[in-house]
Amino acid sequence: MSIHTATKTTSTGEPGLTLETEVLVIGGGPAGTWAAWSAAQQGAKVILVDKGYCGTSGATAAAGTTVWYVADPDDREAELHQRELKGGYLSDRGWMERVLDQTRINLHRLADWGYPFSRDATGAPYLPSLHQGPEYMRLMRKQVKKAGVTILDHSPALELLLDSEGRVAGANGVSRQLGRRWTIRAGAVILASGGCAFLSKTLGCNVLTGDGYLMAAEAGAHLSGMEFSNVYGLSPAFATVTKGAYYRYATFTTEDGSVVEPGDRRTIARILVKQQPVYARIDKASPEEQQWMRTIQHNFFLPFERLGLDPFTQRFPVTLRLEGTVRGSGGLRVIDQTCATSVPGLYAAGDAASRELICGGASGGGSPNAAWASASGCWSGAAAATFARQLGAGIHHRSLQPAGQTALRVGNQNPINPAEMIQAVQDEVLPYDRNLFRTEQGLSASLERLHTLWDYLRHQTVASFDRAVQAREVAAMVATARWMYATALERKESRGMHQHEDYPDLDDNYQYRLLSGGLDRVWVQPEQAVSNREFVKL
Amino acid sequence: MIELVSESRCIACNLCVSVCPTNVFDPVPDAAPQIARQSDCQTCYLCEVYCPVDALFVAPYADQSIEVDEATLVQTGLMGSYRQHLGWGKGRTPAAQREESAKFFNYEP
Ligand SMILES: Cc1cc2nc3c(=O)[nH]c(=O)nc-3n(C[C@H](O)[C@H](O)[C@H](O)COP(=O)(O)OP(=O)(O)OC[C@H]3O[C@@H](n4cnc5c(N)ncnc54)[C@H](O)[C@@H]3O)c2cc1C
Ligand code: SF4
Ligand code: SF4
Numbered sequence: 001m002s003i004h005t006a007t008k009t010t011s012t013g014e015p016g017l018t019l020e021t022e023v024l025v026i027g028g029g030p031a032g033t034w035a036a037w038s039a040a041q042q043g044a045k046v047i048l049v050d051k052g053y054c055g056t057s058g059a060t061a062a063a064g065t066t067v068w069y070v071a072d073p074d075d076r077e078a079e080l081h082q083r084e085l086k087g088g089y090l091s092d093r094g095w096m097e098r099v100l101d102q103t104r105i106n107l108h109r110l111a112d113w114g115y116p117f118s119r120d121a122t123g124a125p126y127l128p129s130l131h132q133g134p135e136y137m138r139l140m141r142k143q144v145k146k147a148g149v150t151i152l153d154h155s156p157a158l159e160l161l162l163d164s165e166g167r168v169a170g171a172n173g174v175s176r177q178l179g180r181r182w183t184i185r186a187g188a189v190i191l192a193s194g195g196c197a198f199l200s201k202t203l204g205c206n207v208l209t210g211d212g213y214l215m216a217a218e219a220g221a222h223l224s225g226m227e228f229s230n231v232y233g234l235s236p237a238f239a240t241v242t243k244g245a246y247y248r249y250a251t252f253t254t255e256d257g258s259v260v261e262p263g264d265r266r267t268i269a270r271i272l273v274k275q276q277p278v279y280a281r282i283d284k285a286s287p288e289e290q291q292w293m294r295t296i297q298h299n300f301f302l303p304f305e306r307l308g309l310d311p312f313t314q315r316f317p318v319t320l321r322l323e324g325t326v327r328g329s330g331g332l333r334v335i336d337q338t339c340a341t342s343v344p345g346l347y348a349a350g351d352a353a354s355r356e357l358i359c360g361g362a363s364g365g366g367s368p369n370a371a372w373a374s375a376s377g378c379w380s381g382a383a384a385a386t387f388a389r390q391l392g393a394g395i396h397h398r399s400l401q402p403a404g405q406t407a408l409r410v411g412n413q414n415p416i417n418p419a420e421m422i423q424a425v426q427d428e429v430l431p432y433d434r435n436l437f438r439t440e441q442g443l444s445a446s447l448e449r450l451h452t453l454w455d456y457l458r459h460q461t462v463a464s465f466d467r468a469v470q471a472r473e474v475a476a477m478v479a480t481a482r483w484m485y486a487t488a489l490e491r492k493e494s495r496g497m498h499q500h501e502d503y504p505d506l507d508d509n510y511q512y513r514l515l516s517g518g519l520d521r522v523w524v525q526p527e528q529a530v531s532n533r534e535f536v537k538l
Numbered sequence: 539m540i541e542l543v544s545e546s547r548c549i550a551c552n553l554c555v556s557v558c559p560t561n562v563f564d565p566v567p568d569a570a571p572q573i574a575r576q577s578d579c580q581t582c583y584l585c586e587v588y589c590p591v592d593a594l595f596v597a598p599y600a601d602q603s604i605e606v607d608e609a610t611l612v613q614t615g616l617m618g619s620y621r622q623h624l625g626w627g628k629g630r631t632p633a634a635q636r637e638e639s640a641k642f643f644n645y646e647p
Contacts, residue, residue, distance in 0.1 A: 052559030061559075062582040071645070116632040120640035129639040134587050134624060135632060154561060176561060201600045206580035207559050240581040240600045292638035298623040302583060303598035306616060 016181040020396050021047040021150075022388035023381070024171060024186035026157045026212065028054025029061065030370065031350020032192030033140035034106065034377025035384070039190075040147035042385035047184055048149050049173060051156035051193070051469075052207045055141040056134065058194050059326050059351070060370065062204025063243065064133035064299065067107065068371035070100060071127075083368070087329075087360020088495035088506060090225070090513055095357040098337070099368070102375035115139055130370060131296050133204075155182060156211070156469050159404025160189060160219045160346070168219055168345035169400050174466040181465050187388025187395045188345045190380045191216055191332065195325035195351035196480045198429050199422060199473075202233050202242045202321040203299070209473040210325070210480035212352040216332050217479065218403045221341040222517045224333035224354040224527065226480075227487040227498045228361045230435045231327040232265060232320035237277070239303035242321050246293055246300055249285040252278055253315060266499070269320055269432040279315040322430050328497065329355040329363040330484070333515055333527075335534075338383030339376045342534070345387060347380035349373065356513055361496015405519065406454075406479075407471035411461035421474040424453055429481050438488055439501045447485040451522075453478050458520070483516045483524075490514055490524045539579040540596050541606045543570045544617070547593035554585040554594060576603060583620050590627075592618025 023039040025032045028050035036048045050057050070076045080096055107127040111117055115136065117125035130136045145151065154177045161170040161183075170185040196210030213223060233242025252260035252268060255277055260267055268278050285293060290312055294301065304311045325331055332341055332348035334357070339347050350373035359368045388395065402408075407416060428446040429435050457475055462468045491514060493507035494500045513527040540562055543554075548570035555563045555571050559582065564574035570593070579596075586594045595611055597604050611617050625632040639645075 052561070053557045056557045056582070056584040056588070057559035062580075062584060066643075116635040118635055118637035118639050120645055126637070126640040126645065128643070129634075129637060131637065131639070132624060132632070132634040134584060134626075135634050153556065177555075201580055204559070204580065204582045204584075206578075236598075238600065238602075239598045241598075289642065292642040295633070295636055295638045296642060298620065298633060299583065301623075302620060305619060306598045308614075 016183060017175070018183045018185070019047060020185045021045045022187045022395070023190065023384045024049070024184050024188070025190045025192055025381075026171060027058070027192035027194055027350070027352065028141070028151065029058030029192065029194055029350060030137070030140065030373040031352065031377040032190070033137070033144050034374045035190045035192055035349050035381035036144050036149045037147050038378040038381025039385040040144075040149050042382055044385035044388060046149040047152065047186070048144065049152045049155045049157055049184070051154070051211070053153045054144070054151050055137045057207050059204050059208065060130075060373070061133045061137040062299070064131040064136070064297065065370035066367040067128045067130055068100065068103060068367045069107065069128040076100070083359060086496070087356070087362045089511060090356050090360035090496070092357050099358050099371050099375045102378060103371040106374045106378065110136070110139070113139060113143055128367070129296070152182070157193070157215065158468055158472050159402050159408060160215050161185070161400040162219060162403050163398040163400055166220070166344070168343055169398055171215070172402055172404070174469060176466065176469060179466055185396050185400065187391050188347065188384035190347040190349055190384050191352045192349045192377065193352050195328065195331065196229075196477060197324045197326045198322055198426060198477055200322040200430060201240045202235070202323045202326070203240050205323065205326055208326055208351070210476040211472060212348070213332060213483070214472070214476035214479045215404070216341060216343070216346060216348065217517055217519055218405055219343045219346060221343045221346060222333045222515050222530065223330065223483050224513050224515050225330035225356040225361065226483040226516050227330065227491050227514060228356070228363070228496055229325045229328040229330045229484045230497055231323045232269065232432070232436060233323050233327065234265065234268070234318055235321055236303050237317035237319040240321070241299055241303055242323065243297050243300040246282055246297065247280060249282050249289070250280040251283050252280050252318070254278060265320060266436065268318065269436050272320065273432045273437070277317045280318045281313070281315040282311045283313070285312065320432065322435065324429070325480070326351055327363060327369065329359055329361060331355065334376075337379065339380040340383060347384050349376040349380040361498055406458055407460065407462060407475040408465070408468055409461045410464055412463060414460045415463055416457070416460040416471045416474065418470040418474055421453070421457070422477070425450070425474065425477045425481055429484070437501050438499065440489065443485045443489050447482065447489065450478060450482045450485065454482060454520075479519065482522050486522045487514050487516050487524050539576055539581055539599060539603055540573055540585065540594065541604065542595040542608060542611070543573060544593040544608055545570050547591045549591055551590060553588045553590065557588045558585050586618065586620050587624055587626060589618070589621070592621065
C-alpha cells in the first residue's frame with residue numbers, strides 16, 4: 001500500500017489504524033466499485049471500505065439486476081415519457097439521458113472486462129441483464145483491485161471527519177474482524193453505502209441501514225425525496241427472496257382459494273394487513289417461459305428447491321418485505337452533474353443518493369437503480385479525484401474534527417439496547433397500515449414516537465467505539481424514518497409510490513421535490529426554496 | 539438461515555468468514571469455522587457460492603432455525619446447489635452465459 005500507515009492511540013484508548021488517501025469510498029456495491037474504479041482511472045489514490053465484503057455485500061450482489069438500457073434510439077422517447085409519467089414528473093430529462101448514455105458505456109466496459117453476457121438472436125451480447133449478482137460484483141472487485149484501489153472489508157464507517165472550513169476530509173470506522181478502529185484522512189469522500197431497508201431481511205439488504213444518510217446529515221448535507229421510501233418486495237412468506245419479476249405470471253389467492261384481483265402489491269397488502277394469508281402460484285407462464293425463467297433468476301427458485309415445492313404448480317404463502325429507500329428513490333441530494341452533495345468534499349452515488357432525477361417518485365419495477373448506481377459511481381469518482389487533487393500539498397495537513405454526534409459516546413451509563421431500539425423503529429416503519437397505506441394521523445403518531453426515540457438515543461452511550469456499529473445502525477434507521485415521515489406529511493397528495501389515503505389524487509400544486517435534513521430538529525422544504533437561498537448566497 | 543458447516547467437507551479455507559456480508563462466522567484455528575452469530579444471517583446464500591467444497595447449507599427460512607441432516611442434504615443434491623446453478627467451480631459454464639434473457643424479455647435486435 002502506497003499510503004502511510006501508523007498505529008496510534010485514539011481518544012477511546014484503543015489502538016487504531018490511520019491511513020491517508022486522496023479519495024475514500026464508503027460502500028463497495030456497484031456504486032462504490034464504479035466510483036473507486038473511476039477515481040483510480042484519474043490517477044487518484046483510493047481506499048474503499050465496506051461494512052461487509054466488497055463483492056458479496058449489498059443489494060446487487062445478492063439480488064442481481066436488470067439494467068436500464070434502451071437499445072434502439074427510436075424507442076428512447078417513449079421510454080422516457082413512460083418513466084416520467086410513472087414517477088409523477090419529478091424527474092429531469094437531461095439526467096435521464098446522461099444516465100442512459102453512461103450506462104451503455106459501462107455495460108460495454110463490463111463486456112470488455114469479461115462479464116459473460118448471454119447472447120441475443122444475432123449473437124451480440126445481451127447487455128441489460130446483470131442478473132447474476134455474485135458474478136457481476138466479483139468482477140467489479142477484481143477490476144477495482146486491478147486499478148490499484150485498497151479495499152478494507154468488514155470495516156464499516158461510523159462518522160465523517162471535517163476540516164476547519166467544513167469540508168469533508170475523511171472518516172472514522174472500525175474493522176470488526178480485527179477489533180480495531182480506523183481513521184482515514186482523505187481529500188474527498190464518496191458515500192456509496194446504499195439505501196435503508198430497516199433490517200427487514202429483504203434479499204441482501206440487512207447491511208443497508210441508512211448509515212450514509214446519517215453521516216452526511218451530521219456533516220450538513222440534505223436529503224431529497226424521502227417520502228418515496230416505501231417499496232415493499234414480494235417474497236415467499238417464509239423466505240427472503242424478494243425477486244418480484246416472475247410474479248407477473250402469478251395468480252394470487254386467499255385461504256379459501258378465491259382469486260385476488262387485481263394481483264398488485266397494494267391489494268395483497270390490504271389482505272395481509274388483516275392477518276389473513278395470501279398465496280401465489282406462478283401458473284401463467286408457458287412451459288417454454290418456465291424453462292427460460294429457470295435460466296435467469298436462480299435465486300428466485302432457491303427457497304422452493306430447498307423445500308421441494310414447485311412454484312409453477314403449487315401455491316405458497318407470500319409476504320411483502322419493506323425495502324425502504326433501496327427500491328425507493330429518496331436519498332442524499334446531489335447538487336450538480338458530478339453528484340456532489342451540498343457539503344464540499346462529499347459526493348453521493350447509488351442508493352445513497354436520491355434517484356428522483358431519473359425516476360421521480362417511483363423507482364421500483366423497471367431498472368433505473370442499477371443504471372444510476374454505475375453512472376453516478378463513475379461521475380462521483382472522477383469528480384472526487386479532481387477535488388482531492390485541487391487541495392494540493394496541504395491535503396493531509398488539515399486539522400480534522402469528527403462530525404458524528406449520536407450513539408458514539410463511549411461510556412457505561414445508559415448503554416444502548418440495540419434489539420429493543422430496532423424493534424421500536426421497525427414497529428413504526430414495517431407495518432403496511434403505517435407506511436404503505438399512509439394517513440395523516442398514522443404518520444403523525446409514528447413521527448412523534450420516532451422523535452422521542454431520537455431524543456432518547458441522543459443521551460445513550462456505547463460500551464466502546466468498536467461496539468458502536470450496531471448503535472449507529474439504529475441511529476441511522478431512526479433518523480431515516482423521521483425524514484421519511486416528516487416529508488410524507490408535507491406531501492398532501494398521492495404521487496409515485498407515495499400513496500396517501502387522505503389525499504388519493506395527484507395534485508398539480510405539489511409538482512416539486514421535497515428536501516429534508518436536520519437531526520435534533522428535522523426540517524422539510526420544497527427544493528425551490530432551498531435552491532433560491534443557495535443562489536442568494538453565491 | 540445458515541444451518542450447517544460440514545466438518546467432513548470443510549477444508550478450513552475461511553473464505554466464508556471473509557465473504558459473509560453480515561459477519562456470521564468466526565474462524566477456528568485448523569478447523570471448520572463456527573456459526574457464531576446465526577441470528578445475524580440475512581439468508582443471502584452467498585457463503586455457499588464461495589465455498590469451494592460445498593460444505594455449507596443455508597435453509598430458506600428467514601426467521602427461524604431448523605434441524606438439518608447432512609446425509610439427506612447430500613443425497614437430495616442440495617449441498618452446493620446454488621454454486622452449481624451459478625456455474626461456479628471447475629469445468630462449469632457461468633450461468634450468465636446460459637441465460638435465455640433475450641428471449642424471456644422479448645428482445646428483438
Ligand atoms: C431484491 C432486489 C432486486 C432488485 N432488482 C433490481 C433490478 O432488477 N434493477 C435495478 O435497477 N435495481 C434493482 N434493485 C436495486 C439495486 O440492487 C440497487 O439499486 C443497487 O444495488 C444500488 O447499488 P449501491 O452500490 O448503491 O448499493 P448496494 O449494492 O446496496 O451496496 C451498498 C454497500 O455499502 C455497504 N455499506 C453500508 N453501510 C456501510 C458503512 N457504514 N460503511 C461501509 N460500507 C457500508 C454495504 O455493505 C454494501 O456493500 C434490486 C434490489 C433488491 C433488494
Ligand atoms: S468456505 Fe467452505 S471450506 Fe472454506 S472454511 Fe468455509 S465452509 Fe470451510
Ligand atoms: S447466507 Fe448470507 S448472511 Fe447467512 S451466513 Fe451465508 S453469507 Fe452470511
